[in-house]
Amino acid sequence: MAYILEDEFGDIIQKARSGRGLSVAQVARETQIPRGQLSKMENYTLKPTAERVEKIAAALGLSTPKLLDIAMERWAPTKWDVNFDSAITVIPLSMTLRSGYSVYCYLLTCKRTKASVIVDTGGNPDKVIEAVNEHNLKPSLILITHEHSDHAGGLRKLQVVTQAQVIASAAVALPSEVKECTKLEDSAEIELGDLSIKILHTPGHTRGSCCYYVSKAVFVGDTIFAGSVGRGGFSYQSLLQSVRDKIFTLDDDVHLFPGHGPITTVGQEKAHNPFF
Ligand SMILES: [Fe+2]
Structure with a gap:
């Protein structure tokens, strides 16, 4: 499927990290993922493994299964029907x-x-x-x-x-x-x-x-x-x-x-x- 979401995995983890006031270094310590690799994930130049998605989700208070679906490009909303509402x-x-x-x-x-x-x-x-x-x-x-x-x-x-x-x-x-x-x-x-x-x-x-x-x-x-x-x-x-x-x-x-x-x-x- 052509991935159509506004935000990719990298945007999501960057928003959650900065929203919680955490530095990349702090998340790196917490997840045991090298700082440079985390930055690459935030900048979409490195795809995460499922195991890393789990660690990052836990560190940032995100839902692991839902984040995994987006990281692996397995979910997008169903296309809306223009006649969804009679009013x-x-x-x-x-x-x-x-x-x-x-x-x-x-x-x-x-x-x-x-x-x-x-x-x-x-x-x-x-x-x-x-x-x-x-x-x-x-x-x-x-x-x-x-x-x-x-x-x-x-x-x-x-x-x-x-x-x-x-x-x-x-x-x-x-x-x-x-x-x-x-x-x-x-x-x-x-x-x-x-x-x-x-x-x-x-x-x-x-x-x-x-x-x-x-x-x-x-x-x-x-x-x-x-x-x-x-x-x-x-x-x-x-x-x-x-x-x-x-x-x-x-x-x-x-x-x-x-x-x-x-x-x-x-x-x-x-x-x-x-x-x-
Ligand atoms: Fe805005």
């Missing part, structure tokens, strides 16, 4: 960043009323506007998961052109050029046609990171990826707790739409994400 339509927009990495933002529509919103900017307002026009949508809101430039870059332009109201979490730190942002408390609800979208505060990747939950979908930004999590830039432990409290308490068939990598579900992440 909403989700259109993923893939943007390529200058760095060569890609990011997803989304157009979300209430099927019955055609009310629509934009989730994140993908750092490329022109491409979002193009897609909005192509699908003949009139988005009333722009929901921002967090302030990083690949998610909120170009927000002012998108706001001016679409005249949509910007929504973010109460703790978000958006650029000052973004005027009139509505900052919501945890669990606040906003209208999307017949439906309501609930904001879930999920601090961890950034202090003001949040997710948006509607019908059978959650837009998770960089809080959780298929088989991984975002970098715990604000707090690694808060990030893991946010996922446990706000995402893993939802039904297994709820779909997760991340900022990077493939779409997944709550059930698949509970079963396969090595951070849990």
